[in-house]
Amino acid sequence: MYALMALMFVFGYLCIAFEHPLKIDKAASALLTAVLTWTVLVLGAETLLPYVEGAAHASDDATARVVTELRHHLGEISEILFFLMGAMTIVELIDAHEGFKVITQRITTRNRVKLLWLVALITFFLSAALDNLTTTIVMVSLLRKLVADQHERWFFAGIVVIAANAGGAWSPIGDVTTTMLWIGGQITASGIVLSLLLPSLVCLLVPLLLLTFTFKGEVERPQVTVSDEERRDPTSNFERNLIFGLGIGALLFVPVFKTVTHLPPYMGILLGLGVLWVVTEVIHRGKNDEDKHPLSVVGVLRKIDTTSVLFFLGILLAVSSLSTAGHLTQMATVLRENLGNIYAINLAIGLLSSMVDNVPLVAGSMKMYPLVGAHAAAGAASDPWLSSFVVDGVFWEFLAYCAGTGGSCLIIGSAAGVAAMGLEKINFIWYLKKIAWLAFIGYAAGAAVFMLMKAL
Numbered sequence: 434m435y436a437l438m439a440l441m442f443v444f445g446y447l448c449i450a451f452e453h454p455l456k457i458d459k460a461a462s463a464l465l466t467a468v469l470t471w472t473v474l475v476l477g478a479e480t481l482l483p484y485v486e487g488a489a490h491a492s493d494d495a496t497a498r499v500v501t502e503l504r505h506h507l508g509e510i511s512e513i514l515f516f517l518m519g520a521m522t523i524v525e526l527i528d529a530h531e532g533f534k535v536i537t538q539r540i541t542t543r544n545r546v547k548l549l550w551l552v553a554l555i556t557f558f559l560s561a562a563l564d565n566l567t568t569t570i571v572m573v574s575l576l577r578k579l580v581a582d583q584h585e586r587w588f589f590a591g592i593v594v595i596a597a598n599a600g601g602a603w604s605p606i607g608d609v610t611t612t613m614l615w616i617g618g619q620i621t622a623s624g625i626v627l628s629l630l631l632p633s634l635v636c637l638l639v640p641l642l643l644l645t646f647t648f649k650g651e652v653e654r655p656q657v658t659v660s661d662e663e664r665r666d667p668t669s670n671f672e673r674n675l676i677f678g679l680g681i682g683a684l685l686f687v688p689v690f691k692t693v694t695h696l697p698p699y700m701g702i703l704l705g706l707g708v709l710w711v712v713t714e715v716i717h718r719g720k721n722d723e724d725k726h727p728l729s730v731v732g733v734l735r736k737i738d739t740t741s742v743l744f745f746l747g748i749l750l751a752v753s754s755l756s757t758a759g760h761l762t763q764m765a766t767v768l769r770e771n772l773g774n775i776y777a778i779n780l781a782i783g784l785l786s787s788m789v790d791n792v793p794l795v796a797g798s799m800k801m802y803p804l805v806g807a808h809a810a811a812g813a814a815s816d817p818w819l820s821s822f823v824v825d826g827v828f829w830e831f832l833a834y835c836a837g838t839g840g841s842c843l844i845i846g847s848a849a850g851v852a853a854m855g856l857e858k859i860n861f862i863w864y865l866k867k868i869a870w871l872a873f874i875g876y877a878a879g880a881a882v883f884m885l886m887k888a889l
Contacts, residue, residue: 434477438758441469442751449748450788453845460740463747470754475499481758499757506753512616512699513609513749514742519702520606521742523680524567525733526709530668532677533571540579543651548579550641552589553596557637560600560849561607562681565837569597569849573856581655583857590853591868592640595841595875597849599636602837603629605688605698609745609848610795610836614829616698619804622688624825629834631886636838636879640871667728672716679709706730741848748793756800764801775821776884779831783839783876787846791836798832827887834883841872 445466449459474481478495527533536555542548552572560568572593580586601608605615605622614620668676683705690701710730717725726732755761772778786794805822821828840847844854844864853859 434473434481435758435760437477438470438473438755439760441473442466442755442760445469445751446793449793458740460744460747463744463751465747467747467750467754470751471499471503474754474758502753502757503750506750506757509617510746510749510753512697513613514746515699516612516616516702517609517745518737518742519699519706520564520684521567521737522706522730522733523683523702523709524563525736526713526730527677527680528567528571529728529733529736530673530676532673532680535674535677540575543654545648545650545652546645548652549589549592549644549648552576552579553592553637553641556593556596557600557634560597561604562684564606565597565601565608566848566852568600569593569852570856572597573853577655579652579654581653585652587857587859587863588644588867590857590859591844591864591871592644594844594847594850594853595640595838595868595872596637598838598841598847599633599875599879601849602636602834603633606684608833608837610791611833612698613792613795613799614833617799617804618824619799619826619829620833621825622692625830625833628825628830628886629883632834632879632883633838634879635882636875639875639878643871643874667724675716676709676713679712680705683709745792749796752793752796752800755797761797761801764797768801769818775818775828776831776880779828779835780880782832783835783880784842786836786839787842791840791847795832795836798836802828804829831880831883834879835876838876838879842869842876844868 445462448455448457448462448466452459452462475496478499482495482498536559540548540551540555542551552575556568556572559571563571573590576586576589576593580589598608602611603626605611605620605625611620611625615622615625683702686705687698687701690696690704691698694700713729717728720728752761768778772781782794782798802822804824805819805826820826840850844850844859844861850864854861854864
């Protein structure tokens with residue numbers, strides 16, 4: 434049963450990794466993997482649980498024990514899912530009101546180098562407030578209005594992917610993996626910003642500096658003809674700016690809310706969503722249903738990426754089954770014995786995340802290496818390995834950086850890369866030749882800066 438669980442997970446993982454060739458949505462593979470691994474676990478509970486816990490009495494009511502563990506893990510996973518759903522709704526609401534025009538309308542330069550820096554820096558900071566996937570979609574859509582030549586636009590889109598992943602890594606709400614660590618209690622909002630802002634910025638600046646010497650001239654703008662119907666804005670300037678300001682404010686307020694109240698982050702995001710819901714109902718109450726519905730939370734909820742939410746549910750449940758059965762503890766021991774260094778382990782995880790999804794990698798790491806609590810802080814101080822796993826410990830912070838930015842090395846290695854690939858039909862081999870080496874150099878440079886900061 435122990436081996437069968439591992440085989441099922443590996444098979445499911447391969448189906449997720451090869452989603453496009455198989456033409457099977459990764460959410461379906463993740464859900465099936467989760468249900469099957471938990472089914473095998475409950476069927477083999479009487480054999481597996483005593484082995485994991487090292488106690489014969491664990492088999493007294495093994496089935497009930499597995500169900501209790503499942504409920505415990507589902508409670509933790511639900512916090513992440515509710516947070517993501519709330520954040521997605523707020524971002525979609527801003528987009529429905531065309532709030533991002535506040536930023537995009539101010540970009541007028543045609544100079545290649547200036548445009549490259551401007552797009553990259555806007556992406557970097559915007560992805561910290563929103564998330565790397567949404568920011569990539571917004572910025573790639575913007576590039577279509579700024580750059581006419583497709584292959585030149587691919588270059589800009591490649592830098593957007595690097596910038597979005599780097600920007601998401603240092604913010605507790607910028608990348609789903611960083612959010613998982615924040616909600617799990619492994620990192621704090623202030624701790625992750627202070628530790629990763631500089632390494633993440635270096636991860637972006639190094640590729641930008643290298644391209645600055647090769648980019649010359651001006652970009653050609655596409656010729657756009659807009660019909661009268663398309664020209665008509667669905668919202669007024671006041672409504673657009675109000676929802677943009679409230680939406681960004683709601684997202685940025687979440688870490689503050691958690692610090693002040695000590696309630697989970699999903700409560701803060703639901704507070705922001707509730708406020709925006711009331712405001713949109715009030716400002717649009719005089720409009721007819723046809724105009725009001727697309728601008729309401731009810732209308733926006735239909736645009737939420739539900740398949741991504743189901744994917745996270747499936748993969749996190751599957752990983753938790755391996756945690757319950759003891760696979761991840763065994764894997765953690767193997768990694769420590771073979772690599773023996775927290776930096777080497779995280780660098781390997783980061784590069785691996787460019788080939789497979791970083792969500793299960795981080796979820797697995799969170800289960801493999803338990804968080805060292807306050808009661809063990811005194812013992813942790815005398816043990817360098819143990820001290821890396823306290824709240825805001827070196828392992829967790831470096832994991833957030835590596836898992837967040839390592840995915841840029843291949844275009845299929847991150848949600849941002851997959852989104853850019855789908856929107857612009859970017860060729861995998863083209864990205865591998867033109868962008869991957871820049872992403873890797875940036876990844877390595879940022880990692881070196883982080884290690885230097887910790888050494889000093």
